[in-house]
Amino acid sequence: MSKDLETIKDYYKYTITGKNYGFDINNYQDGQSHFNINTRKHCHFSTPYNRRDFFKICLIIGQGKFKYGKHTLVIDKPTLFLPCPTIPYEWESCSENQEGYFCLFNKEFFHSDASLELFKKTSLFKEWSKPFIFLADAEVESLNNYFMQMYEMAQSSYPLKYEIIRNLVAIVLHKALQLKAEDIHIQEQSPADRLYRLFDNALDNQFPLDSPAYPLLLKTPKDFAQLLNVHVNHLNAIVKKNTGNTTTQVIKNRVFEEAKNLLKHTTWDIAEIGYTLGFDHPTHFNNFFKKYASITPLQFKNTL
Template sequence: MENKNTRSVSEFNTELKLKGFNIFQIEKDGNATKVYSRKDFYKICLTTGKSIIHYADRSFEANDTILFFGNPHIPYSWETVSSTYVGYTCLFSEDFLAPSDRSESLQQSPLFKIGGTPILKITVEQREFLNSIFRKMIEEQQSDYSYKDDLIRNYIHLIIHEALKLQPSENFDQHKNASSRLTSVFLELLERQFPIESPEAPLKLRTAQDYASNLSVHVNYLNRAVKEVTGKSTTTHITERIASEAKSLLQHTNWNIAEIAFALGFEYPTYFNNFFKKITGETPKSIRTQAA
């Protein structure tokens, strides 16, 4: 049974990356839960049930039907409270929407940006309408229609526009300990940058300023919060995580050292060598030799 589930997850990930989108129904028994690379895909969920959603530095408790918009660049977590939980999920990559020339505005949308409102309460009438759109997307996903990708893009934009017309939910609760919540968001965002899967897709966030900009907070505020909660600076966390990833790539891939340096955001291999030796006390070459 475990092997079948593993293959199912693997097949889902492969198909999702290949197509750039996937729409599925959330079943009552929870068997429709999918595992995927959250750092690559936007997410729209229409769900009915009780849950607690943590999004950036805010938390929201849902008891009825909500429409949720997840940005891969903003950490979030979802706690399902009720035993019955139903709805639909649509996953899509930024590249999938690129043909419509609208993807550049996604991160600026009030539904997807970090200071925006990604959760909306839905009435029974609105739920029926949105359910029909999700069902149509699932039908098209399974069809042989040559232009189904274009049609699914239109459905996604229709959902986004319908959401923009709704009043945002105001039932967000600021985390009781703002420093703790911001630190949690930072650490999750840091971890989400890994693993590095290809030298052609290098690490994008490398400095404390990069993370502060991504989280829409001042870098000094981020530094104070992280230092207060963990005792380490933001830069130390980033440096240690990059060094850990470097060691893993040296031990478990056949990429040459120059490729690993580039993948981790270093302009020259010498910069990477100096960084790695300063942090670990060893050279990249010595780690590679030990792994051989």
């Protein structure tokens, strides 16, 4: 396991055991939508201080301590925890009795459904957002009910269970937005953090793409730097610091996710999709997509 990044495979292999949770690492495949949920009854341990390559939502009932980025917070009341994957964090249990639920999912699960699309434009899971929301008794009861429904549905054999689970995840995220706590004093954003937030918002606000008549406008780091009125080298340094990737990589990753969505959910032909995403020639789009997916856009579409 990388000392800097914990993957889902690392999580299943090292952080928790099949003995406790019954997770089978062989059921996880890179590039495919993945969701899992379980109770927190075995969460009386410490986790490594790492970034993650997956999203996580925890309903924490039990005492413990988080180191989140540069901040430390003691959890002594029921809490909803929605960490940003790129912020390193660790959990240290302070009590044997741990209750509640946690669910984890990868970017394919988060980006592959319209019901979750709008949350990418909110403060949830962002570097600058406050990931801890302390809960009143009534809020604990309602959220516990949603997690319980997710858990029961995940154990079921219903063939469309993940459609229901996505809806329940969306409800939990809506509740999080409603309950956004303002009494957790995390350090104010630095100019660098604000710049990254503006970049991330500008990138997200371009999607989803609705029509080939309105192709992607901001396609390169230089485009974003001009929009934000900063030097491109400064923007590159800020993005690299926050994500671990270059600005070009971040843009291309987002374009690839949108390419998959358009191939799945529209009747546009391959050339139209490529043009809408900013590729002047279909061959350029084919080469780009194949580099990420190892298959052509047409082959991808034919597997749907």
